[in-house]
Amino acid sequence: MTPVQGARARARAEITAAIKDEARRQLAAEGAAKLSLRAVARELGMVSSALYRYFPSRDELLTALIIDAYDAVGAAAEQAHAAAVHAAPGDHLAQWTAACRAVRAWALAHPHEYALLYGSPVPGYTAPRDTVGPAARVALLLVGTARAAHEAEGVALPPLPDVLVPEAERLAADVAPDLPPALAVALASAWAQLFGLVSFEVFGQFHRVVEDRDAFFAAAAERLGREVGLLPRP
Amino acid sequence: MTPVQGARARARAEITAAIKDEARRQLAAEGAAKLSLRAVARELGMVSSALYRYFPSRDELLTALIIDAYDAVGAAAEQAHAAAVHAAPGDHLAQWTAACRAVRAWALAHPHEYALLYGSPVPGYTAPRDTVGPAARVALLLVGTARAAHEAEGVALPPLPDVLVPEAERLAADVAPDLPPALAVALASAWAQLFGLVSFEVFGQFHRVVEDRDAFFAAAAERLGREVGLLPRP
């Protein structure tokens, strides 16, 4: 795009990145609520008002971090999925669980950023349009896995209750017109349930309840995969 | 317990309740992050420092609200469950879904309190021991439904993967020694997944994705019930 930007623009990009880095550091250390513009500025050796040249408000800074985090977890899942496709080309269930495990691993490694994405929404703050793209990456990856399995060998799902048929058709038309409506509904359920499992673990709800969480999650993710019709080692 | 407490103790209880009420109002209006001790005091016509005679810190006030909220959602679920037991005595699946729907309804009616319980943990704040009892009410209700079904007609579950067997036995011994280990694991999964569905809805993740959320949730809750071996109308 801009082949050689002026020194000023470069400095601006560098400072913006430095602000986000420092903010991410504070986020990881203390959580979103303790992320303070003044502290970020202090750590960067500037004065708080200067920060407003780069981010018009604290919420805008948070938004930038949210977008980066969605991209990070999406990239982690996509990478793990691609590796699984390479390692076990036809095993769609293994590919599914690989993506799920990558999401979980990223969440456990970045709990505060995960909380920003899938925890309580920041009050008075509604996610701007820019976040929906990155936010959909993981969901689209799950849809893609199910689509590959469906194209390769077809999936068998139990019939839907009658009341859900219109919603299922609408949902399928919206997100995956090539997939059967029952599969679209199953995917939406599995999507939410996957993050339920991850959130419970990251937010400590499994404390003193589930101990061997690796094995527990692996089994649960595989069950979710079967729920959307995936089968092992075809 | 205390048959007739002095006027002072009564006043203390009343003021404590008034503080919690006003705090709950602000919580519902603006969310946890904007809950301000000073604003609560202002609204109650007292000075902020006086509040510290009743709650030693803002976090302690939050803890009190959290315990109340756990009790409220637990009571809502228990009441819906009891009604279902009365209306359809043998239909354990209907009882299960009734409890799930009650949790969802409470969450949608009190989104900010729900976020306090199942959203991002408040930073720097770890839930004290007093919360674990109320927090377990919904989980215990789900366990109880599964136990009733198991005692009445037995439940059939797929076998566990080998790696999960030790964890399953430990988990069953901990929370429900009378239930088969595979059922205990399935219950823990269903528990987390149920709140995944509710959280996605309350936190807006289903925005522009799932539209007919009543039907969607009802179907998902029923699937969760089948996952723990419940069967309709025996």
Added chain:
DNA sequence: CGCAAGCAAGAGCAGTGCTCTCATTTCAGT
């Protein structure tokens, strides 16, 4: 070269959680 735009600094405003001191009220033991 000049001048507009970009930028940092500082002061300041309104708000926050929390602590401390100082009166006053209430209650209990003698």
Added chain:
DNA sequence: ACTGAAATGAGAGCACTGCTCTTGCTTGCG
């Protein structure tokens, strides 16, 4: 019934926060 201790409320104050506004300095384009 009286007194001393405990509980309570008021107020000032500290160290923060996000954010705005004004004031100059620097940069780089036309």
